[in-house]
Amino acid sequence: xxxxxxxxxxxxxxxxxxxxxxxxxxxxxxxxxxxxxxxxxxxxxxxxxxxxxxxxxxxxxxxxxxxxxxxxxxxxxxxxxxxxxxxxxxxxxxxxxxxxxxxxxxxxxxxxxxxxxxxxxxxxxxxxxxxxxxxxxxxxxxxxxxxxxxxxxxxxxxxxxxxxxxxxxxxxxxxxx
Amino acid sequence: xxxxxxxxxxxxxxxxxxxxxxxxxxxxxxxxxxxxxxxxxxxxxxxxxxxxxxxxxxxxxxxxxxxxxxxxxxxxxxxxxxxxxxxxxxxxxxxxxxxxxxxxxxxxxxxxxxxxxxxxxxxxxxxxxxxxxxxxxxxxxxxxxxxxxxxxxxxxxxxxxxxxxxxxxxxxxxxxxxxxxxxxxxxxxxxxxxxxxxxxxxxxxxxxxxxxxxxxxxxxxxxxxxxxxxxxxxxxxxxxxxxxxxxxxxxxxxxxxxxxxxxxxxxxxxxxxxxxxxxxxxxxxxxxxxxxxxxxxxxxxxxxxxxxxxxxxxxxxxxxxxxxxxxxxxxxxxxxxxxxxxxxxxxxxxxxxxxxxxxxxxxxxxxxxxxxxxxxxxxxxxxxxxxxxxxxxxxxxxxxxxxxxxxxxxxxxxxxxxxxxxxxx
Numbered sequence: 001x002x003x004x005x006x007x008x009x010x011x012x013x014x015x016x017x018x019x020x021x022x023x024x025x026x027x028x029x030x031x032x033x034x035x036x037x038x039x040x041x042x043x044x045x046x047x048x049x050x051x052x053x054x055x056x057x058x059x060x061x062x063x064x065x066x067x068x069x070x071x072x073x074x075x076x077x078x079x080x081x082x083x084x085x086x087x088x089x090x091x092x093x094x095x096x097x098x099x100x101x102x103x104x105x106x107x108x109x110x111x112x113x114x115x116x117x118x119x120x121x122x123x124x125x126x127x128x129x130x131x132x133x134x135x136x137x138x139x140x141x142x143x144x145x146x147x148x149x150x151x152x153x154x155x156x157x158x159x160x161x162x163x164x165x166x167x168x169x170x171x172x173x174x175x176x177x
Numbered sequence: 178x179x180x181x182x183x184x185x186x187x188x189x190x191x192x193x194x195x196x197x198x199x200x201x202x203x204x205x206x207x208x209x210x211x212x213x214x215x216x217x218x219x220x221x222x223x224x225x226x227x228x229x230x231x232x233x234x235x236x237x238x239x240x241x242x243x244x245x246x247x248x249x250x251x252x253x254x255x256x257x258x259x260x261x262x263x264x265x266x267x268x269x270x271x272x273x274x275x276x277x278x279x280x281x282x283x284x285x286x287x288x289x290x291x292x293x294x295x296x297x298x299x300x301x302x303x304x305x306x307x308x309x310x311x312x313x314x315x316x317x318x319x320x321x322x323x324x325x326x327x328x329x330x331x332x333x334x335x336x337x338x339x340x341x342x343x344x345x346x347x348x349x350x351x352x353x354x355x356x357x358x359x360x361x362x363x364x365x366x367x368x369x370x371x372x373x374x375x376x377x378x379x380x381x382x383x384x385x386x387x388x389x390x391x392x393x394x395x396x397x398x399x400x401x402x403x404x405x406x407x408x409x410x411x412x413x414x415x416x417x418x419x420x421x422x423x424x425x426x427x428x429x430x431x432x433x434x435x436x437x438x439x440x441x442x443x444x445x446x447x448x449x450x451x452x453x454x455x456x457x458x459x460x461x462x463x464x465x466x467x468x469x470x471x472x473x474x475x476x477x478x479x480x481x482x483x484x485x486x487x488x489x490x491x492x493x494x495x496x497x498x499x500x501x502x503x504x505x506x507x508x509x510x511x512x513x514x515x516x517x518x519x520x521x522x523x524x525x526x527x528x529x530x531x532x533x534x535x536x537x538x539x540x541x542x543x544x545x546x547x548x549x550x551x552x553x554x555x556x557x558x559x560x561x562x563x564x565x566x567x568x569x570x571x572x573x574x575x576x577x578x579x580x581x582x583x584x585x586x587x588x589x590x591x592x593x594x595x596x597x598x599x600x601x602x
Contacts (some may be wrong), residue, residue, distance in 0.1 A: 022289075032419070032423065032424040037348055037431070039224065040228055041228065044594070098409075110433050133433070135297065139230050145230055146193055146195075146241060146247045147231060147232060147238065148230055148243065148257070148439070149238070149242075149243050149257050149442070150247065150257040150438070151245055151247055151251050151256055151257055151258075151435075152247065155187065156191075157196065159197070159198055160198040168220065168229075168231040168232065169216065169231075169557045
């Protein structure tokens, strides 16, 4: 089993570079909630985020239709992002592992960790990330997070790369990484 | 370099400072601007809602200041930092994020005189009540904690020098009562001591002193250790309650282990306003690049000067924890093995008049009220900073009539010793 206390930056970067379609379980329509903020940020970075929340099924969040459950989404999902508590992450992991094809990654949000569920997923060859926020990780790896005085723990003599539009958006697609 | 943990000197030069994304400028540019254009309306809304990383207005954040923040967060081993106009502003924003009117905090009695004034007098207007405790008596801190206590505040090496505080022992008291420990690490700098490694939750700095190191720019920093869990703790509503300023966002929940640094920025700095000039941030950053080298030299020379004065016939005593047999020798060996700092006090046999004469006779030492400069500095507290106190009060605060404080700079130590000798003759 992978060490879930410390992930190499290269692993996180490879995941965020390779996944495109993300099902976000525990999506919220409340703009002050972290799950709404992460949905918005990932959409802005070009990811196709599919919100999942049985209570909001059929409505839209940020223009995206909300599904009741993972199994209702048609087509392959690259990553399932779990925005629920650690206990609830267990059955949601099992729902993700019932998908065909399997998602490449199951990602549990900052403060969410379920080692038993992670072991079940890893036994099926699914990469698991726990207790991390994809927005924070994207901001850290791109360099954006430093604008808020946050310790990215990354040193680089290479120029950060602008994400194309404006000067206040950087991308993780940096040379030499 | 990604996953290898870099050394302190490497961090002092590189942390936070990649080449500029727009121009490739390798030194950190001085973004001397009040404001930043938004990419579009949606981007502006995201920034104001704390939903995207980015810059709005230099009172809230600035890319030059951000490099300083990440640099000091990395050097201290914290999760995030906030740069502000002065060390006093750093303390003010810390307590603003933690205290409500009527609350208390326990502070070490031996502190920088400016902090003592701030706590005793200015904070009264906000209903923030300081309870003093003796840093040499750890149990006194435990006895001073009440249900209204929201934080403990100490200095790692206490001004005017010579006092090393047992951070781990006081941290144990803070943890027992589940309140954050704030450590002012100005006198040590993270090169000599990193308070988070000993159980501190928050570190503050007057960057004016050793971090900047050249006596040219005032600035302060708040560093978040990321260790205190604010979520669900009703005693700290700035961090644990939905904030009306941000549509009901709960900062502790949204920003995890750097929520305290964010709270001091988006509630404290935004609304109270003690922003750091980007030019000062640039000067401080340039200073920090040589912090390890400077601190080594500061400590080497201070040790030599202290040992010399100890043998001088005009000197009654020297208070420097680097000296054999000093009261704080054991704590210094444990907390500051690379050196006990560059500021210390000594007592003159000739009392008040001898102090005044020494200050007048010195040629290289500058008579002024600062520490942590490349230049060596001297002050006679009884005739200056502590002049208004009674003799009893002067003695209690370590500023008796015979006391002189030195901050040893980076000149040739032989010249400093010669200057002291001629002035004491």
